[in-house]
Amino acid sequence: MGDAAGRMREILEELYPLCRSITGDGVRATLERLADRLPAAMERSEVPSGTQVFDWTVNDEWQAREAWIARPDGRRVVDFADHTLHLVNYSTPFRGRLTRQQLLPHLHTLPDQPDLIPYRTTYYHRDWGFCLSHRQLAELGDGPFEVCVDTGLAPGHLSYGEVVLPGETTDEVLLSAHVCHPSLANDNLSGIAVASEVMRALAARDHRRYTYRLILAPGTIGSLTWLSRNADAVRRVRHGLVLTGLGGGGPLVYKRTRHGARPIDRAAAHVVRRRGGEQRDYSPYGYDERQYNALGFDLAVGRLSRTPHGEYPEYHTSADDLDFVTDDQLVESLDAVLGILDVLEHDAAYTNLSPCGEPQLGSRGLYPTMGGTAATEAVMAMLWTLAYSDGSTTLLQIAERADLPFEALHRAARDLCDAGLLGR
Amino acid sequence: MGDAAGRMREILEELYPLCRSITGDGVRATLERLADRLPAAMERSEVPSGTQVFDWTVNDEWQAREAWIARPDGRRVVDFADHTLHLVNYSTPFRGRLTRQQLLPHLHTLPDQPDLIPYRTTYYHRDWGFCLSHRQLAELGDGPFEVCVDTGLAPGHLSYGEVVLPGETTDEVLLSAHVCHPSLANDNLSGIAVASEVMRALAARDHRRYTYRLILAPGTIGSLTWLSRNADAVRRVRHGLVLTGLGGGGPLVYKRTRHGARPIDRAAAHVVRRRGGEQRDYSPYGYDERQYNALGFDLAVGRLSRTPHGEYPEYHTSADDLDFVTDDQLVESLDAVLGILDVLEHDAAYTNLSPCGEPQLGSRGLYPTMGGTAATEAVMAMLWTLAYSDGSTTLLQIAERADLPFEALHRAARDLCDAGLLGR
Amino acid sequence: MGDAAGRMREILEELYPLCRSITGDGVRATLERLADRLPAAMERSEVPSGTQVFDWTVNDEWQAREAWIARPDGRRVVDFADHTLHLVNYSTPFRGRLTRQQLLPHLHTLPDQPDLIPYRTTYYHRDWGFCLSHRQLAELGDGPFEVCVDTGLAPGHLSYGEVVLPGETTDEVLLSAHVCHPSLANDNLSGIAVASEVMRALAARDHRRYTYRLILAPGTIGSLTWLSRNADAVRRVRHGLVLTGLGGGGPLVYKRTRHGARPIDRAAAHVVRRRGGEQRDYSPYGYDERQYNALGFDLAVGRLSRTPHGEYPEYHTSADDLDFVTDDQLVESLDAVLGILDVLEHDAAYTNLSPCGEPQLGSRGLYPTMGGTAATEAVMAMLWTLAYSDGSTTLLQIAERADLPFEALHRAARDLCDAGLLGR
Missing domain, CATH: 3.50.30.90 (Domain of unknown function DUF2172)
Structure with missing residues (x-):
């Protein structure tokens, strides 16, 4: 992750001096520089001033x-x-x-x-x-x-950019970071930097269940403009995260979708809770999650931040600078986003193929030989997976019951499938 | 409310010396004096001793x-x-x-x-x-x-009185206060006084969704007698409150209906919680809520008190006198009852008519012009109303999610309806 | 219970020196000596080494x-x-x-x-x-x-024993205690001793709703062998308890079934909570509850212990000896098991036959004559029973709402049935 930290820091330093706003050359310059750093082509849109966007009108530039x-x-x-x-x-x-x-x-x-x-x-x-x-x-x-x-x-244009990484299905995971704030590092160069590294990590994978779309747009009017021009993509969004304020302040804070119990909410709950973070219910105040979650779209888009807007003294002041954002926090945020996406990618319900009593793990080399000692996390993960894999309970649900990390259950499921004890 | 406090105090002072019981001239004198103070005609009933009332018989007088x-x-x-x-x-x-x-x-x-x-x-x-x-x-x-x-x-009669304020519908809200206790001020002259003022306030309104019925009857046998002779009215009762012990002791205490999750329970929960009061589950011990909630009637009647019977040292002693009951507590109890009834009157599900993203409140003069500062309660109430008004979520449910007072949501709904952004 | 304590102590002292294992003469001697102490004939099984038992094979002896x-x-x-x-x-x-x-x-x-x-x-x-x-x-x-x-x-045999007490129905309650541990008193001579006394108490009753089956078998392979050879009995099991570690350590600890909300879970929750004990969710680690609860059987078998395996320093050491197990703890465990079984035997939904208001308990000698004083537990139990007996709410559910012991509700139901106020 050393490289990731370095790359994120470069983005912050390069973009910090630019005067962004909801329109204008500052946003354009920001998108241009990011285009060079992203792992796939950025599609940029320029929407004329005066364009009607639902209840809004695109501003003069x-x-x-x-x-x-x-x-x-x-x-x-x-x-x-x-x-x-x-x-x-x-x-x-x-x-x-x-x-x-x-x-x-x-x-x-x-x-x-x-x-x-x-x-x-x-x-x-x-x-x-x-x-x-x-x-x-x-x-x-x-x-x-x-x-x-x-x-x-x-009169001029409103500018935004998007990057798509196709997956096995056209079902989409939407990532969104606002690019309209001027020289404020945490709000939101941190979200932009983490989003860039997330896309880079996803691009490096052999296999993606979902198609991933990153939207880099000015707040409110930018996300609304994207929503108004992409009805087909909107229909394909299954999960999403607004990324903002990820480099300064306190612990991770996940803000739930308006609905409150979508798969993204459960995935984020698992990851954030295990990292000592907090969860908050939806409120119609904040960043672009308000637009994605609006009743007319009802997208399952949560928000990942650290201490949220308005709750840290540096918020919306010149103290939200490059020193306020730390590499450790950026890297932990990146890990958390990837952890959440891993749950979405790999969660599934399996079926125990040897359901009459516990199968003999020892004879398959999956259990310590000397009885009377405590079980390891790996053994416990296998026992939990076998106990609850009834074809409808998912690995994430089992992880929550077991109070084990999702990764442990995912590994256990793989090992048990290999041993012929578990199937889809 | 100065007048209300004065009128309630007059009722207490006038009725305190009378020797009430479940029958007899003390109850009759109490009803007579209250008849003069109530905003509509009191219908008085005299039921002969020996009359069978479900499992009971009306006592000798x-x-x-x-x-x-x-x-x-x-x-x-x-x-x-x-x-x-x-x-x-x-x-x-x-x-x-x-x-x-x-x-x-x-x-x-x-x-x-x-x-x-x-x-x-x-x-x-x-x-x-x-x-x-x-x-x-x-x-x-x-x-x-x-x-x-x-x-x-x-042999003689059992006496009780009732007062009805008709509303837009024949659906009824039942208010009930027992009138059988002798010189005890909190139990239950306080309930009688608050009930009188509630009826006066309701009578002064232009518009009432519900018909309101106040029953002033001796405990147990009195409410049972009313129930036995008013099968039609019983069928029309939608919500109800037993009012007792509202002038002395500690904070407001709402006792839920037997069912536990009726609209009256939700309305009272909202109002009482925001005033620092307590809620208790139903128990089959107490006042006339036991009869209204009995399985054969199953009416949605909760009870509002302050510190309940048996939990304050003055209870059922000569220390429950005119000094024990304070004007401040009577007035707060009155406000709480009216607050609960306001929720019943005004709660409804609305539909956001501009659901694709947040509408532009600023252009309608509903939002502060300078960005970057915190939102007011009025703005937040509008945002919450828009976010959740899907045609089935009610204002009370939104108020609970938002942790805002029902009145704020009610005002927001009115303003948004006026602006064409919300409809029924 | 003095006799019960003495008999349980005798079992401990007699069986402690034997070297039990999952097969062999130690188990046989243990079963023989228990057969003499149990209130009905023990059926003993000897299953040849090499027999296939689901995923397992019976070991050499x-x-x-x-x-x-x-x-x-x-x-x-x-x-x-x-x-x-x-x-x-x-x-x-x-x-x-x-x-x-x-x-x-x-x-x-x-x-x-x-x-x-x-x-x-x-x-x-x-x-x-x-x-x-x-x-x-x-x-x-x-x-x-x-x-x-x-x-x-x-090559030899695996040995286990079972004792059945027939009841009014063939629906079974399964009790199970492992007999494979050598000189360890709490784990599991305590479970064996308590199980023996439970069977003796049940045998002494005139009436049993359920058929009771006690299985005394070596852990894991023993219970699996029983499961593999008794498909008919398995189908008849309605409730069950694994009994282990009941004489040493701290308070009672009930481990829920895999499902988590079966009748046995509710009955045990009621009894254990009222005795200051703990409840734990199911985990796929422990004793034979893992086999009974496995997906292929899905039996509603909980586990009653005191401080569970691995959580007390004497566990699986020579300090788990006859002094570690106390008579008081054995007797309290016995009482708790019988209390749980009493709930299963007697829980039922009744119907209030006088539902229009509270019936007059006083005229039936069921209520104190002097008004104004507090109600006794017996009176409260009757009021609660009448308030909620709608033909579908059970006595246990009412006991939980009322925060009263199940026995009090059971007695109230009997008295109210005798008075003609309640029926099935």
């Missing part, structure tokens, strides 16, 4: 070129060139001289975290503004101030 | 005129005129001179609460007796004692 | 005559004559002089419990060995050692 506030002596005291968070995302253009009183309504700070720059957007309300640390505000001076917001907001 | 124990010097040491609890309820007449030894078997005290007079009845076993404080007993003297129990026990 | 290790000076430092655990069970014959190095691989000790002799078997792997305390090993000396393992392993 936004470009941010330059934005600053300067004192009377010309010194720039807040500058987008220093940090993409300084400019309220989707700010409309403005140029002029303002008094302190006139400027203040356009400034956003976090008084309780005086060193941090907040992240703010104004996608659906035409306005402009700056975000700065509360300490910067305190030292701003009396003005008047020269203000420059050199942005463009004009 | 009991009147208590005078009852005392006097020392040799003529001083009355226990006197019914001082407190209605001094006389065992339903005592048969007696007049005579008794030694201390002869008298003692007829005296009831609470050695562990030496200042309090207990409450005792002998409805179905002909006997007489006095209740007194243990301290009074200690100072009783050696006797002999002159004893007077001037009561009447002769 | 094993006899142990003499086994020792002697120092160069002829002194025997480990001797089977001192303790049956010294010889690895099913050791093949050996005679020879060995160096310490050659001998060591054949010796088994417990370094963490240096005073105890472990119990080891080698049923399905031809080998020989000795078990000794770690302290004995430390003092063994340098050798060379004269080693004698005078055992026989040759």
Whole structure:
């Protein structure tokens, strides 16, 4: 996994400086650089501004070129060139001289975290503004101030990308990571980086039961746009995960589907619980799981994060930087996603072919020879598999009863099939 | 609610001195005075002694005129005129001179609460007796004692009253409070007072989905008599609450129906839990809920109390007086009953009319304009309503999932209906 | 129960010295002596070595005559004559002089419990060995050692016994105790002794709803052999208990059937919980419950133990001796088994014949005459029985709701039937 950690770190470092938004060149540049790192061709879509997407309309495209506030002596005291968070995302253009009183309504700070720059957007309300640390505000001076917001907001396109790895069946597993946040590392460069490595690991396998699709799109309007243009693929989605916030904060947190007891929920429950993580019920607040789970689609898409949005102090501030995301957490998140997908790939119901009493495992070399000592995990996994393989109870259900890892049951099933004691 | 508190206090003060029992003039006087305070006509019933009521027979009517124990010097040491609890309820007449030894078997005290007079009845076993404080007993003297129990026990009638507020449907909500206990304020003048105010509040509404019926009857034999004479109304009862012990003791306690998962149970669970109250499973011991829930009727009638009978030291003693019942507790109980009835009135399943993804609340003025900040309860209630309104999930079920008050979901549904995003 | 304790103690003392195994004269002697103590004829079976039993084959019969290790000076430092655990069970014959190095691989000790002799078997792997305390090993000396393992392993028979007490129906309750362990008191002379007393108590009854069958067989191969030869009886088994480890360790522990919610599980849950015991889910590791519950038979057989195998330090060591097993624990285990069987015998659904309100218990002498006081357990049991006897809810279900002992409900049902208030 050393390589995986290195590759994920490269993605973070390369993409962190870009000013992403729900449209514009920052998203395009992000998709381009990711295309080079993904194990299959990325299909990119450009959807014109004004396109109707269910209840929404694709926004005008936004470009941010330059934005600053300067004192009377010309010194720039807040500058987008220093940090993409300084400019309220989707700010409309403005140029002029303002008094302190006139400027203040356009400034956003976090008084309780005086060193941090907040992240703010104004996608659906035409306005402009700056975000700065509360300490910067305190030292701003009396003005008047020269203000420059050199942005463009004009008909253009919304951009998103997708990568598909075909499997044995056309049933799909959907992975989704939002690409609209600017210089925030955990939210969501971490999700993008983990998703890339997941696709790489899946691509390296000889055999995939499912077809895997990764969607890299701006939040809300991006996933809705994909949903509106891919009715056939939507019908094929069997399971899915939104990947976000996977590199910083506390333990793994799985957010269930709206339904709450889909196969993805059971698979994730198993993996996350065994790693000391948490599970939460669905709520209609969060990331793109809200769109995938909406009643009109009802897709079985859960969300994997670490400490969720709004629950860690670095959330949506300049403290969500490259240091906040650690390699260990990225790698553990990657392992967890692959563990969940392994359950989806390999869970099945088997039938015990020697059901009249316990078969003699010893004579098949599957049991320790000296009686009176404790059984190993491998032996216990075989005994559990034989005890419950009635043709309808699945390995995951047995793993949960047995409190054993799914992998152990999967290995036991393979060994017992090889010994002729178990069948499908 | 200031008026409500005042009106409930007036009821308590007016009714406290009366000597109620399961029959007799004390009950009649109680019903008469309540008739003046209720928002619709009270229908009063007088059922002759000896009438067969299922497995029971209506008792002879009991009147208590005078009852005392006097020392040799003529001083009355226990006197019914001082407190209605001094006389065992339903005592048969007696007049005579008794030694201390002869008298003692007829005296009831609470050695562990030496200042309090207990409450005792002998409805179905002909006997007489006095209740007194243990301290009074200690100072009783050696006797002999002159004893007077001037009561009447002769064919007459059992009295009960009922008040009906018609609604849009003939489906009924039954409210029931027992009126047979003498000078005990919490048990059950509190229930009577809260029930009166509930009826007043319901009467003031423009619209009632249900017809509401309040039954004011003596315990057990009274409710059974009503059940035996109102087979048609019994069939129309959809939900019900026995109201008792609502002004003293600790937090709200809801006792479930025998079935345990009726709509009234779910409505009460929601309201009581959010107020820090408790829920208990049904048990066949308590007040008239035992009769309404009996297998032959199986009505969905729960019980709302504060700390239940037998669990507070003042229970069935002279300490259950006007000071034990507080206005704050009466008013909170009233609010809780109305909250439960509001759920029954307004709970319904809606259908999301814009189910393909989250609709754009912002463009309809239903969402804050500046992105990146936390959602309000009103926004969250709308998101939850949209997420789960599939035509079969009800607002109460959504409120429970969302951990939001039912009222918030009800308001959200109204706003979303107004915006064309939700329908029935 | 004084007699029961004495009889169980006699069984323990008589059987403890015998060297039992899965075949051989030790098992035969054990069955012979038990036959004299059981209340009905024991049917004994002798099944030839080599008989195919599902996936297994009946072993050659094993006899142990003499086994020792002697120092160069002829002194025997480990001797089977001192303790049956010294010889690895099913050791093949050996005679020879060995160096310490050659001998060591054949010796088994417990370094963490240096005073105890472990119990080891080698049923399905031809080998020989000795078990000794770690302290004995430390003092063994340098050798060379004269080693004698005078055992026989040759075609013969596997022996088991069964006792049947016929009941009103041919539906069977199966009791099973393994008889293959040598000088270990709790595992399983305790189970054998309790099973004997259970049969004696059942035999003394006028009436048994079920036919009871006690199987005394060697573990695994013994129960499998019985299963393979009694297909008709297997079909008649409705409930069952494996009895083992019932005289030492901590509280009662009931292990559920594989299914987990059979009548035996509910009956045992009720009895064991009320005695402060524990319940565990099924696991495919343990005693003969694994065979009875195997998918091909799927019998509703739970297991009653005290602290289970492997969880007490005396387990499978010489410390599991006659002192480890106490009379109090044996007697409590006996009571619990009989309590469970009482539930199976007497649980039934009754119908309230006076369902319209609570019937007047007082007029039938079933209720205290003075109102206002608390109800007794007997009264509460009647009220609960009347409240829920709808023709389908059983007494055990009511006992669980009421949190009352099953016996109280059973007595209440009898009294209410006598009063004409309840019927089947």
